[in-house]
Amino acid sequence: MKHYDSVIIGHISMDNNIDHLGNSAFVCGGAVLYSSASAHALGHSVAAVTRLAEKDSERLSEFTIPKEDIYAVWCENSTTMKNVYLTPDKERRNSSCLSVGTPFEISDIPDSISADIYHFAGLVYGDFPNEMIKECARKGKIAVDVQTCLRHVNTDTGEMYFEDWECKKEMLPYIDFLKTDAAEAEIMTGTDDRYEAAKMLYEWGAKEVLITHNTEVIAYDGEKIYSCPIRARNLSGRTGRGDTTFAAYINERLTNDIPHSLLCATATVSLKMETPGPLKATRADIENYIKEIYPEFV
Numbered sequence: 001m002k003h004y005d006s007v008i009i010g011h012i013s014m015d016n017n018i019d020h021l022g023n024s025a026f027v028c029g030g031a032v033l034y035s036s037a038s039a040h041a042l043g044h045s046v047a048a049v050t051r052l053a054e055k056d057s058e059r060l061s062e063f064t065i066p067k068e069d070i071y072a073v074w075c076e077n078s079t080t081m082k083n084v085y086l087t088p089d090k091e092r093r094n095s096s097c098l099s100v101g102t103p104f105e106i107s108d109i110p111d112s113i114s115a116d117i118y119h120f121a122g123l124v125y126g127d128f129p130n131e132m133i134k135e136c137a138r139k140g141k142i143a144v145d146v147q148t149c150l151r152h153v154n155t156d157t158g159e160m161y162f163e164d165w166e167c168k169k170e171m172l173p174y175i176d177f178l179k180t181d182a183a184e185a186e187i188m189t190g191t192d193d194r195y196e197a198a199k200m201l202y203e204w205g206a207k208e209v210l211i212t213h214n215t216e217v218i219a220y221d222g223e224k225i226y227s228c229p230i231r232a233r234n235l236s237g238r239t240g241r242g243d244t245t246f247a248a249y250i251n252e253r254l255t256n257d258i259p260h261s262l263l264c265a266t267a268t269v270s271l272k273m274e275t276p277g278p279l280k281a282t283r284a285d286i287e288n289y290i291k292e293i294y295p296e297f298v
Contacts, residue, residue, distance in 0.1 A: 002113050004069070005044040005251050006143070008035050009109065009128070010121035011101035012050050012059045013079035017239065020085050027277070028062040029081065031121035031145055034240030035247035037064040037278035038268050042286065044251040047071060049109055051102055052078040064278055071110055075102035079123055082158075083239075090238040091214055096158040097124060106132045116254055117141045117177070121243065122148025124160065130167065133174055143177040143250045145242065146184050162187050173205030177253070179246040182213045194218060195225055208258075210249055212242045217266045219249070219258050226258050228266040231293050232273035244279055245269040263290065263297050 010032030018024045032048050039046040041064070048063060049071045056078040063070055079101035086092040103126055109118075118136035120128055120143065127148050136142060149165040164187055165171070172178065178201060180188065185197035198209040198220035209220045219226045249265035256264070267290045272279040291298055 002047075003045075004047045004113060004115040005254055006039060006117040006119050006247070007047045007049060007109060007113065007115040008032050008039070008119040008121050008247065009049045009104060010035075010148075011079040011123055011127065012052060012062065013081050013101070013123060014056070014059065015080075015239075016082045016098075018082070018084045019090075020088055028059050029239065030079065030123060031147070031240075031243040033062055034243035034272075034278050035119060035121050037280070038244040038272065039247040039251045040065045041279050041281045041283065042248055042251060042264070042268065043283045044254075045069075046247075046251070047113055047115065049073070049104075051075045051104060051108065062278070064280055071108075071113070073104075073108045077102045081123070089214070089235050095160045097153045097160055098158050100124060100153055101127070104128050104132060106135050109136070115140050117143050117250055119143040119247065119250065120148060121145055121247075123151070125149060125152045125163075130171055133171065137174045141176040141250075142174055143179070143246070144175050145179045145246055146188065147242075150184055150187055164188055169204050171205075172201065175205070176207045177210065177246075177250045178206035178208070179210045179212070179242060181242055182211060185211050195220075198225060208253075210246060212245055217245055217249075217262060217269075219262050221258060226262050228262045228297075230266060230270050230273075232270040233293075234274050237273045237276045239276070240278065241269055241273060244272045263294060267294055 013030040015029040036048045047069045051073045054074045080099040082096045084094045189197040189200045201209045248268040252261035
């Protein structure tokens with residue numbers, strides 16, 4: 001059996017991204033792509049489990065991890081997205097899902113692999129059944145990006161909208177690492193204070209809470225709130241911010257404390273945001289970036 005630091009499960013999508021000036025580009029996206037890239041860049045052993053139609057197999061070439069660590073399951077529907085960005089910093093966007101990927105099943109994870117962390121990196125509600133998360137919790141730690149719990153698709157128009165996770169209080173106790181952005185945290189808790197939201201999500205069962213914001217990333221473990229600033233020198237690679245951060249953080253947490261893991265994750269995403277696409281770097285690149293951009297933390 002091959003063992004990994006983390007197995008990342010999610011759809012790799014084809015995204016039509018339109019910026020605030022109307023410029024259009026088609027690029028591969030999806031949390032599984034950006035997350036696996038950042039974990040791999042830091043030197044962690046990571047597998048990607050993805051579902052897509054066989055006709056879209058060329059999307060697999062966008063992964064930065066070794067081919068033998070990509071486990072593709074052919075299915076009827078791949079995921080296709082459209083993102084219209086309303087501002088230059090890409091903080092506001094209107095998104096639609098033109099094609100919803102076939103949902104995952106527990107059997108999609110090969111019996112021949114295991115992991116310390118099972119990372120659920122979905123795109124929309126329904127990508128994963130709750131029982132799949134519960135089953136993986138018997139095997140290792142669980143990491144969930146709540147985007148896949150809150151973001152719904154209007155089946156008539158393809159428009160995406162957010163709703164609270166109806167079974168959050170049932171499912172949060174199964175989750176070792178929970179990631180939200182500031183807006184998602186407000187949807188789940190009702191407060192726009194992300195520090196208070198982190199505490200509420202912990203109280204409901206999540207063991208560690210990570211919340212991303214355009215100025216900082218915070219982590220909470222039930223005892224202390226930790227914060228580290230984002231210092232990207234440009235935002236040309238804004239897409240994939242949360243995915244890059246989360247995967248870097250949880251994989252570093254396997255062997256390091258929260259302050260180190262948070263610094264490493266925040267530096268990793270700051271570096272990634274300076275270039276479009278999934279992160280293509282080495283651990284040495286990230287360590288040098290920390291020395292240059294975060295000197296007071298060294």
